[in-house]
Amino acid sequence: MKTAEKHRLLLVLFKSHHGRCCYCDRFVSLTWDFNLQKRPDAATIEHLQRKADGGRDNPDNIAMACKRCNDERGGADWLTYKTFRRGEFLEFQAARKA
Numbered sequence: 001m002k003t004a005e006k007h008r009l010l011l012v013l014f015k016s017h018h019g020r021c022c023y024c025d026r027f028v029s030l031t032w033d034f035n036l037q038k039r040p041d042a043a044t045i046e047h048l049q050r051k052a053d054g055g056r057d058n059p060d061n062i063a064m065a066c067k068r069c070n071d072e073r074g075g076a077d078w079l080t081y082k083t084f085r086r087g088e089f090l091e092f093q094a095a096r097k098a
């Protein structure tokens with residue numbers, strides 16, 4: 001994906017996500033500055049099904065995540081990671097024990 005295309009896509013995602021990360025729900029920083037893009041809260045394009053697992057550039061497979069979540073997710077599937085980041089997974093475990 002070309003840089004201009006990425007920027008355009010990030011703007012669309014930033015609007016549709018109301019400026020929040022699809023995983024942790026925190027506000028992201030939208031920036032075109034290369035150095036600022038290394039910040040943990042920098043907006044990144046995220047493939048819900050990872051490209052390594054056959055995920056494509058389709059709009060329904062693309063979301064916006066902060067760099068921290070994008071870097072940290074690793075091989076976890078997106079829904080598991082989302083519930084983990086929002087603490088919902090731990091709440092679910094606690095509820096089952098109760």
Ligand SMILES: [Zn+2]
Binds near residue numbers: 021024026068069
């Ligand atoms: Zn995040």
